Amino acid sequence: MSGERYNPRESEPKWQKIWDERQSFVTSNDDPREPYYVLEMFPYPSGRIHMGHVRNYSMGDVVARYHRARGKNVLHPMGWDAFGLPAENAAIERKTHPGAWTYSNIAAMKKQLQSMGLSIDWTREIATCSPDYYRHQQAMFIDMLKAGLVTRKSSKVNWDPVDMTVLANEQVIDGKGWRSGAPVEQRELTQWFFRISDFAEDLLSALDELKDWPEKVRLMQRNWIGKSEGMRLLFEIVPSDKTDAGAVDVFTTRPDTIFGASFLALSPDHPLSASLAADNPELTEFIAEFHRQGTATETLEKAEKKGVFTGIRVKHPVIEGETLPVYVANFVLMDYGTGAVFGCPAHDQRDLDFARKYHLPVKPVVLPIDADPASFTIGDEAYVDAGNIFNSEFLDGLSIEAAKKKVAEHFGARMVDGQVQGRIEVNYRLRDWGISRQRYWGCPIPVVHCEVCGTIPVPKKDLPVVLPEDVSFDKPGNALDHHPSWKHVSCPQCGAAARRETDTMDTFVDSSWYFARFTAPDAETPTIPSIADRWLPVDQYIGGIEHAILHLLYSRYFTRAMKATGHVGLDEPFKGLFTQGMVTHETYKSEKGEWVPPTEIVFETDGEQRRARHAQTGAPISIGSVEKMSKSKKNVVDPDEIVGGYGADTARWFMLSDSPPERDVQWTESGVEGASRFQQRVWRLVHDILEIAEQSSKTVSSNGADALALRKIVHRVVAGVGHDIEALSFNRAVARIYELTNALAKAKDGVAGAALREALREGIEYLILLINPMMPHLAESCWEAMGKTTLAADADWPQVDPALLVDDEVILPIQINGKRRGEISVAKGTPASEVEQLVLAMDAVQKALDGKSPKKVVIVPDRIVNLVV
Numbered sequence: 001m002s003g004e005r006y007n008p009r010e011s012e013p014k015w016q017k018i019w020d021e022r023q024s025f026v027t028s029n030d031d032p033r034e035p036y037y038v039l040e041m042f043p044y045p046s047g048r049i050h051m052g053h054v055r056n057y058s059m060g061d062v063v064a065r066y067h068r069a070r071g072k073n074v075l076h077p078m079g080w081d082a083f084g085l086p087a088e089n090a091a092i093e094r095k096t097h098p099g100a101w102t103y104s105n106i107a108a109m110k111k112q113l114q115s116m117g118l119s120i121d122w123t124r125e126i127a128t129c130s131p132d133y134y135r136h137q138q139a140m141f142i143d144m145l146k147a148g149l150v151t152r153k154s155s156k157v158n159w160d161p162v163d164m165t166v167l168a169n170e171q172v173i174d175g176k177g178w179r180s181g182a183p184v185e186q187r188e189l190t191q192w193f194f195r196i197s198d199f200a201e202d203l204l205s206a207l208d209e210l211k212d213w214p215e216k217v218r219l220m221q222r223n224w225i226g227k228s229e230g231m232r233l234l235f236e237i238v239p240s241d242k243t244d245a246g247a248v249d250v251f252t253t254r255p256d257t258i259f260g261a262s263f264l265a266l267s268p269d270h271p272l273s274a275s276l277a278a279d280n281p282e283l284t285e286f287i288a289e290f291h292r293q294g295t296a297t298e299t300l301e302k303a304e305k306k307g308v309f310t311g312i313r314v315k316h317p318v319i320e321g322e323t324l325p326v327y328v329a330n331f332v333l334m335d336y337g338t339g340a341v342f343g344c345p346a347h348d349q350r351d352l353d354f355a356r357k358y359h360l361p362v363k364p365v366v367l368p369i370d371a372d373p374a375s376f377t378i379g380d381e382a383y384v385d386a387g388n389i390f391n392s393e394f395l396d397g398l399s400i401e402a403a404k405k406k407v408a409e410h411f412g413a414r415m416v417d418g419q420v421q422g423r424i425e426v427n428y429r430l431r432d433w434g435i436s437r438q439r440y441w442g443c444p445i446p447v448v449h450c451e452v453c454g455t456i457p458v459p460k461k462d463l464p465v466v467l468p469e470d471v472s473f474d475k476p477g478n479a480l481d482h483h484p485s486w487k488h489v490s491c492p493q494c495g496a497a498a499r500r501e502t503d504t505m506d507t508f509v510d511s512s513w514y515f516a517r518f519t520a521p522d523a524e525t526p527t528i529p530s531i532a533d534r535w536l537p538v539d540q541y542i543g544g545i546e547h548a549i550l551h552l553l554y555s556r557y558f559t560r561a562m563k564a565t566g567h568v569g570l571d572e573p574f575k576g577l578f579t580q581g582m583v584t585h586e587t588y589k590s591e592k593g594e595w596v597p598p599t600e601i602v603f604e605t606d607g608e609q610r611r612a613r614h615a616q617t618g619a620p621i622s623i624g625s626v627e628k629m630s631k632s633k634k635n636v637v638d639p640d641e642i643v644g645g646y647g648a649d650t651a652r653w654f655m656l657s658d659s660p661p662e663r664d665v666q667w668t669e670s671g672v673e674g675a676s677r678f679q680q681r682v683w684r685l686v687h688d689i690l691e692i693a694e695q696s697s698k699t700v701s702s703n704g705a706d707a708l709a710l711r712k713i714v715h716r717v718v719a720g721v722g723h724d725i726e727a728l729s730f731n732r733a734v735a736r737i738y739e740l741t742n743a744l745a746k747a748k749d750g751v752a753g754a755a756l757r758e759a760l761r762e763g764i765e766y767l768i769l770l771i772n773p774m775m776p777h778l779a780e781s782c783w784e785a786m787g788k789t790t791l792a793a794d795a796d797w798p799q800v801d802p803a804l805l806v807d808d809e810v811i812l813p814i815q816i817n818g819k820r821r822g823e824i825s826v827a828k829g830t831p832a833s834e835v836e837q838l839v840l841a842m843d844a845v846q847k848a849l850d851g852k853s854p855k856k857v858v859i860v861p862d863r864i865v866n867l868v869v
């Protein structure tokens with residue numbers, strides 16, 4: 001056999017160069033074969049790839065290479081989600097331009113990705129920060145503005161009063177600005193919005209059709225859209241000198257609990273709250289205090305439930321003569337429902353907390369099945385489950401659903417303040433998508449504000465609106481706004497002096513259509529609809545669960561908006577979605593409690609016990625829990641080191657082999673070493689078998705049963721691996737390949753006849769093609785060793801012979817003079833005469849016969865062979 005070890009450090013760059021020279025992975029839009037689009041979520045160019053990327057792109061590459069081998073025209077592109085805050089922070093810290101920082105990161109990461117040997121069509125590479133990309137985004141923004149999909153309205157933002165800047169929710173930490181540490185305030189700002197809430201019902205119901213998405217992601221999207229079927233209900237205000245308003249309009253999903261109502265609560269932003277605060281200092285202060293905290297939903301949800309009595313009361317809508325106090329409360333949001341609620345403390349936890357604090361009545365009206373109405377009371381926990389209505393006059397005894405219907409009928413027939421008192425209404429939690437960011441490093445929103453004409457879109461012929469290069473980050477806030485000249489323009493309509501919009505778009509806009517741009521990355525228009533429609537939807541999208549909600553929802557919306565403006569002809573961008581698990585690693589701590597990176601540690605084992613020491617100082621290190629790789633815990637492994645040491649194929653193989661792709665995978669040194677050993681094993685096996693296959697037949701031709709048995713394994717594995725890859729069960733595919741390798745290794749040691757040699761040759765050829773999607777460099781080297789002049793990357797997926805999948809073999813025991821001497825496997829129903837021939841040709845039988853002929857041969861077909869000597 002060849003004594004040479006496989007050297008990935010030599011072979012990997014060699015094949016990468018050849019693929020590149022031959023443009024092996026460049027995809028043509030004119031290729032008539034069936035299209036297949038596989039996409040991994042494109043990376044943010046932070047500077048270096050991490051193991052999560054390695055896992056993500058390894059999976060995508062297996063899918064891409066597999067479908068190529070199946071004869072499809074595969075689109076597998078890559079790009080950069082290149083706008084965003086980190087570049088501005090880097091610019092501040094390092095005094096570089098955000099663009100320079102971003103592009104040098106892209107160059108570094110591209111090199112890393114190329115060293116992984118991914119089958120990517122790099123001619124389609126896009127960076128969202130390039131004017132060649134964002135000019136089309138600006139054009140679509142204008143189309144969408146004209147189509148009424150975009151709106152401008154006032155909305156609350158987090159305002160850092162020290163840095164004088166708007167903060168994203170993630171930049172508000174415990175109610176304080178992340179840089180300044182100053183308490184964040186709420187401010188009203190006029191901003192741009194995509195009207196995604198108009199699409200709420202469509203985005204919700206279409207989830208049912210996304211059968212190739214994980215159920216968990218669909219559920220997260222459903223919850224985010226948050227459909228509530230409820231009722232709008234008017235409460236008549238008891239006349240007083242405090243207000244002229246006639247009624248308060250509330251939204252409720254539980255009108256069945258109306259007899260349990262004990263108060264009304266208004267949002268601090270409700271117009272009535274503001275008017276009532278005019279002569280109520282306590283209320284004024286409460287509202288001001290509310291505005292001093294951030295807008296992050298999390299902040300609002302965590303806050304203690306508080307409120308102030310307004311001084312007005314409303315009539316209880318179903319209990320004659322009773323009235324309810326009206327509060328302003330911090331847990332009522334203005335942008336949901338009507339910004340006003342009725343509180344039923346017995347059956348809503350927030351209402352109960354509030355009622356206990358302000359000593360309001362708690363009257364249960366839903367009785368749990370089997371509970372005793374005389375003794376049922378509410379303690380610290382609201383009762384929110386099923387039951388029947390009680391304490392509720394005309395609703396008594398009804399189920400919750402029946403009571404809701406009855407209440408709707410009841411209020412539908414009454415009038416308050418000149419309107420129908422109650423109407424069925426559906427609400428969605430999904431809010432319009434605010435895309436304005438007061439940031440430099442983003443796609444400029446292409447409009448101009450003119451005092452005379454108002455807000456005017458930039459004419460398309462003037463696109464792109466390009467970010468200025470000469471920009472300074474010395475002052476906090478939006479560098480675009482601070483730029484001395486950029487925003488001063490003349491109005492495209494009347495020519496008067498006007499002001500450019502200085503807000504840029506949320507980077508989620510950039511990632512909401514890149515998958516469409518990849519289909520025609522050089523087009524003069526955002527897309528070429530006929531081409532986009534041919535490729536889209538993406539057949540298989542792969543990425544992290546952290547994007548399960550926003551990115552995917554925005555992309556689904558944006559695709560609809562692109563359809564409405566004629567840029568694509570479909571609604572759903574991603575047919576198949578797969579969310580991969582994370583890459584984890586053990587954590588290590590020094591005696592001082594500091595995190596220590598794995599590279600600084602040596603291990604020793606004594607018995608079962610594994611111990612760690614610091615490689616340099618010898619100090620003991622404690623081995624901690626297995627956690628997601630993160631810089632903060634220092635438990636990261638650098639892909640460059642793995643690729644530079646073991647090679648890309650080893651890293652890819654390990655990522656795919658160890659656990660189901662949707663679960664976390666633990667990166668271990670022993671695991672990587674195992675993958676590396678397997679690589680050498682395949683290399684040796686291929687050479688051993690080639691050597692055997694080249695020998696001319698020394699022995700008599702074998703009977704073929706061993707060859708048939710091997711071929712059956714080979715074909716079964718080929719079919720299984722294909723099936724597993726299509727199901728994205730990469731670890732199972734790997735397990736089957738191990739099985740095949742073992743079978744080939746075993747078969748090669750017993751080679752006799754030409755048939756088995758031929759089967760072995762077929763076996764390794766197929767083995768190489770099976771490992772090709774996972775270890776493409778090794779596959780090319782083995783392919784070359786087999787004397788092939790083509791590339792494994794261009795080879796077809798092995799053809800399965802269906803006849804070999806039928807499990808039609810029987811194993812017949814062979815008895816000689818009543819003693820079992822061996823067995824033979826033959827096809828079911830092989831006639832006795834044929835079995836006799838096969839058996840008599842066997843080495844073991846020949847030996848036992850010792851040159852003589854058997855006196856008697858008794859064969860029971862499919863059962864047993866008896867020889868009497």
Ligand code: ANZ
Nearest residue numbers: 228252253254257331332333336337339341344347348
């Ligand atoms: C009375 C009631 C009684 C309610 C009860 C619940 C339980 P979902 O299902 O999430 O839509 N609500 C309505 N508008 C609100 C707002 N702007 N801010 C905060 N809370 C609001 O929730 C709807 C329920 O949340 C509504 O039903 C309302 O309280 C409250 F036993 O009305 B309910």
Ligand code: ZN
Nearest residue numbers: 450453491494
């Ligand atoms: Zn004008």
